[in-house]
Amino acid sequence: xxxxxxxxxxxxxxxxxxxxxxxxxxxxxxxxxxxxxxxxxxxxxxxxxxxxxxxxxxxxxxxxxxxxxxxxxxxxxxxxxxxxxxxxxxxxxxxxxxxxxxxxxxxxxxxxxxxxxxxxxxxxxxxxxxxxxxxxxxxxxxxxxxxxxxxxxxxxxxxxxxxxxxxxxx
Amino acid sequence: xxxxxxxxxxxxxxxxxxxxxxxxxxxxxxxxxxxxxxxxxxxxxxxxxxxxxxxxxxxxxxxxxxxxxxxxxxxxxxxxxxxxxxxxxxxxxxxxxxxxxxxxxxxxxxxxxxxxxxxxxxxxxxxxxxxxxxxxxxxxxxxxxxxxxxxxxxxxxxxxxxxxxxxxxx
Numbered sequence: 001x002x003x004x005x006x007x008x009x010x011x012x013x014x015x016x017x018x019x020x021x022x023x024x025x026x027x028x029x030x031x032x033x034x035x036x037x038x039x040x041x042x043x044x045x046x047x048x049x050x051x052x053x054x055x056x057x058x059x060x061x062x063x064x065x066x067x068x069x070x071x072x073x074x075x076x077x078x079x080x081x082x083x084x085x086x087x088x089x090x091x092x093x094x095x096x097x098x099x100x101x102x103x104x105x106x107x108x109x110x111x112x113x114x115x116x117x118x119x120x121x122x123x124x125x126x127x128x129x130x131x132x133x134x135x136x137x138x139x140x141x142x143x144x145x146x147x148x149x150x151x152x153x154x155x156x157x158x159x160x161x162x163x164x165x166x167x168x169x170x
Numbered sequence: 171x172x173x174x175x176x177x178x179x180x181x182x183x184x185x186x187x188x189x190x191x192x193x194x195x196x197x198x199x200x201x202x203x204x205x206x207x208x209x210x211x212x213x214x215x216x217x218x219x220x221x222x223x224x225x226x227x228x229x230x231x232x233x234x235x236x237x238x239x240x241x242x243x244x245x246x247x248x249x250x251x252x253x254x255x256x257x258x259x260x261x262x263x264x265x266x267x268x269x270x271x272x273x274x275x276x277x278x279x280x281x282x283x284x285x286x287x288x289x290x291x292x293x294x295x296x297x298x299x300x301x302x303x304x305x306x307x308x309x310x311x312x313x314x315x316x317x318x319x320x321x322x323x324x325x326x327x328x329x330x331x332x333x334x335x336x337x338x339x340x
Contacts, residue, residue: 039216039217040220042213042220042222042251042253042262042280042284042286043213043222043253043280043281043284043324044253044260044280044281046213046216046321047280047321047324047325049321050320050321050322050324051321051322051325053322054322083217086217087216087217090214090216090321091321115257115259118259118261120261129261130254130256130259130260130261131259131260131261132259132260133255133259133260133281150260150280150281151281153325154322154325
């Protein structure tokens, strides 16, 4: 649980079809899981996405259709919309991938109470992207009452998500 | 060479020999090197070019050992990385060596240590298996069999290991 619920913020980024995605308008009325990460991430990002994807598979359509998963890349140079789509499709083809400039995305993260991403160059011309490991879960009241840390297990998601859908998160 | 220097050198050698003998006597058994590598898995490379590898090293011997390098025919490059936690932010940091304390165990697991396999030389799919060579300072080379698994199966395999502190003393 968050000490204080986090409100949604207004932003528009580009989705994997190259279309503008108005976050507030498009997630209104849904349970929306928001995560900031990058496709070259070794474990934190893909494990979060895979765990959520695996759990959604087991939900009835009526529950599943009330949940949106939004993945915002913190590595816009390497994560092209095509690459984002390819990567997300491994976990769930319904996952939304958003792309924007580093500054835009950092601004959104800070507005959502998350730390801005850190880019660090390494020796081989490669670079590492430090990013928050938390998934923000917005409910239909447009507030995030819960943030899920890395290490959240499929059993936790399976237990919590239907409650978030039914607005019983207490 | 005078007689005197000869005698000096001779006594120095004698002293050294006595020291070694004493060192051996002071231990009940000679130093034992006994490493066991287990639970070797590689997460499926969802975008093809890189994959993360995890395993456990149990040191049943009397001396601390160090993992110095990893190699496999499946990748051109293998680097040992640590995921660093700063608040809720995580980032990867390359490490030169990983200590496995005598009588202890180190678990490489998501959120802690991993070996990043870069420039994969073959396509890897879930359930594929391949050999990896781990080079330790004292134990030398240890060959183990890695298995490719899906990201959603990681939590089951890892169980309670790591996700925070990779050093579990037994």
